[in-house]
Amino acid sequence: MTIAKQMDIRANIKKYFDMAFNGEPVIVPRKENKNVVIVSEKEFKEMEKAKRNAAYLAMLDKSDEQLRQGKVVVKTMEELEAMAAE
Numbered sequence: 001m002t003i004a005k006q007m008d009i010r011a012n013i014k015k016y017f018d019m020a021f022n023g024e025p026v027i028v029p030r031k032e033n034k035n036v037v038i039v040s041e042k043e044f045k046e047m048e049k050a051k052r053n054a055a056y057l058a059m060l061d062k063s064d065e066q067l068r069q070g071k072v073v074v075k076t077m078e079e080l081e082a083m084a085a086e
Contacts, residue, residue, distance in 0.1 A: 003027045009038075 002019060004026055009016050016026045016038060026038040039047075066072070075083075 001025050001027060003029065005029070 002016070002024055004012075004016055006028055009026075009028055020026050020038045020043075021040045023040065023043070025043070028036045028038065030036065
């Protein structure tokens with residue numbers, strides 16, 4: 001992980017973009033801790049996928065807990081077909 005000032009980024013943008021593309025995140029410190037991190041698109045997509053997977057797993061855990069507590073609704077096939085026909 002590399003830390004670079006904004007003026008260094010501006011002066012050497014290709015260098016820092018290449019570093020990020022090759023897997024080395026670049027942190028750009030800013031005032032009031034409003035820092036940013038430059039990462040490759042591949043790494044960004046992996047982080048987004050991991051976040052979605054975590055949300056999905058949390059939803060499954062919640063559903064499993066509701067099932068264990070008996071918080072379910074039971075419908076017969078006829079009831080479901082009647083609902084679909086509406």
